[in-house]
Amino acid sequence: MSHTPPKIVPAKLALRQPRALQDPTWVRWLLTATAVGFISLFICLPLGLVIFQALSKGISTYWSALTQDDTLSAINLTLLVALVTVPLNTVFGVAAAWAITRFDFKGKSLLTTLIDLPFSVSPVISGFIFVLLFGAEGWFGEWLMAHDIKIIFAVPGIILATLFITFPFVARQLIPLMQEMGNQEEEAALSLGASGWKTFWAVTLPNIKWALLYGVLLCNARAMGEFGAVSVVSGHIRGLTNTLPLHVEVNYNDYDVVGAFASASILAALAIVTLILKTALEWKQATR
Amino acid sequence: MSILLADISKNFGSFSALNHINLEIPEGELVALLGPSGCGKTTLLRIIAGLERADQGRVLLSGVDKTHQEVSARGIGFVFQHYALFRHMSVFENVAFGLRVKPRSTRPSNEAISKKVHALLELVQLDWLHDRYPDQLSGGQRQRIALARALAVEPSVLLLDEPFGALDASVRKDLRQWLRNLHHELNVTSIFVTHDQEEAMEVASQVVVLNHGRIEQQGSPSAIYDHPANAFVSRFIGQTNIFDLGEHDSDWLQAAGLLTPQKDGKIAHVRPHDIIIEKSRAEDNAPAMVKDWQHLGALIRLELVKNGSNSSAAHVFAEMPNDQFKELQLNRGDKVDLKIRQAHWFH
């Protein structure tokens, strides 16, 4: 049990219901209206507001907010964090899924549970544990100080906290899929004389590529958007340790609403692109 | 309760599933709706139940028009192909369901429900499973529970969709016999859908053959077997040799005793057991040769090839009892004479 991210649901939505068993028309109208109203209020309205706010003071204000040095460095840092964490967690996800789904060993279910662990930890606590490790009063604090290495209130801390937060994403997508697939195809390839690597590249990877991309996509969205954990370890140093989400907070608290929403709209655009790609991947999966 | 279907039609998009169906089923019959897959038999069953609405036509039960009545008010028992047992309820609760959802005024007391459910479970010989859940039962057990559940509401009509379709061959045999006996005991008008002609012939008192959304023939199993109404029924029920007298077959068929084409048509359908075989005395112009044979229990099926021909249309199948086959002492390659006892003629 954990905060499992949404699984891939095939998009075969329009079921043919036997006509004799349909709900009464007024029930259908009432429920549809409720659902549409609820989604409009809680999802469409916020979505619309980001776009509206960001552009409310005119494109030029928006543009100048976006091209400020602080904003640009926040964008750079966010990209750097994602560039380091996503590949690492992807490699881990593939390795873990291979070990867990292709072999039997003691403690397998424990291992699977442990991989999900970061989903169950509050983001704030996720950041806090790295303060406990590397902060001034932490286990390695004195040693790091003596060697003049900064982790907390610096980029390495942000990367570590993000690694922790996005740790399970890829593995979570791959494990159920590879479990379901079984290893007959790989066994066939091996029996035909393919090497282990060759088998992985030629047989396993083509089968899992969409789920893998899906996991990478979600992992990337979270890595770029993480706020709580990063906020604890960053120290909010403008131009140095502010990621884009932190930059949003700083601007907002300084009553720079346009600046806040300008940065926010980049992140919202990221979310929308993620959604579109995600929907496209689901279609790919469903029609495969 | 008798069932009357008047001019029923049903389309799915541009596909015509049922085409002006008229059917009358007298009270107490056990009827098989038989046909190849996609012939509309399941749709017809679902229309009788009220699970599907016909585009046109009327459904009358005991002379009362039920065309527009909801499924829940029709008082039919429906056994689904994959049983559709309620997974979250025990066997007991599954069977009790129909009684528990009755309006308070007509709902039996808890004791009465319990008594009735146990009686039904005993009828299907599964009372010892009453506290199990559907996922813990075998296919045959689920089938019988589904039947008990449908019988609990004392339906006036029992409808079964491919009742034996999802079962192992050996279980299927036992259940067929059992269903026949149960029908004898309860005498409730029952219709079951099947694509297996053997099953239809063995279980039903009446068989309705459907094809492409039309009724091809209705009658007792023996009537349908002995007097097929058309070429489709003849081909679909049992094995048949088909000879076209308009083509090159005519000579040897006449030699085999088949009379000249009658006014019915010039295509002859001959059952394998209507072909009599004798060892040929005049080897050179014998009509056929023994190619191979298979043991079908009490019967032997012989595969014969017409002389001087290699096409697949030249194969003739004949059946005879085991001991008769031993008497003949046939070998592969032996030349044989044929006698045709009886044939059905179609256009």
Next chain:
Amino acid sequence: MSRTSIMPGFRPTISFTLLYLSLVVLIPLSTLVFKSFQLSWEDYLNIITNKRVLSSFRVSFITALVAAGIASFFGFIVAWVLVRYAFIGKRFFHALIDFPFALPTAVAGIVLATIFQPSGFLGKFLMQTFGIQVAFKPLGIVMALIFISIPFIVRTVEPVLLEFESSMEEAGASLGATRWQVFTKIIFPNVFPALLTGFALAFARGVGEYGSVIFIAGNIPYISEIVPLLIVTKLEQFDIEGATAIALTMLVISFLLLLLINVLQYWVRKRSGQL
């Protein structure tokens, strides 16, 4: 550990998995436990039973519970409508369900705060029409957590509704059950375990949520201060002991709740013969 497969690559993948898991997750997380050993039992109790701490726990757990409940109710309807009915724009709505999951929490936070603050679009309306203040109140926290919870509910219920055998409904109807009886006695009991899972996921996420809550909550001690924020506050005051005690308590309670819900779910499945 033993390998029973002819597959290659067990040793490198399992070694890397365990090493990486230890470095990134287990060792950092365990520092929280070790750090708390430095606290005496009395110190710990003093920190935890502090009035402000207790009220933040109350706020966090009650708002998360209420939000997960409301989201479960509406999320179920949304999933139902998306699976069973056809209407214009359905695909669009379906794609939007994951928006809260994709949107960074800080953005969600300022957006919801802007909507519900007293001068905001909806905040003003609710204040003037019903006299309800949303922002800077527990109600504001609930609103933010509902937003966060939607995909968790819809995405766990939807596949179960999709796979639900319509023949079970037909069987119920053929046995004389009304549409409402079919829903309450057949459909809902079969979907309930999934709904419970969705509720649990939403609740657990809600208790720990930070970014989307702090802007709308106003963070007024005793009223709208949540536990994660209190941890941050303690940290900013360099009160590592205080932060440790609160964080550990929260972690333990979260795990216990998840365990409880797992047991509950096992019980539901067992009772319905699905195990």
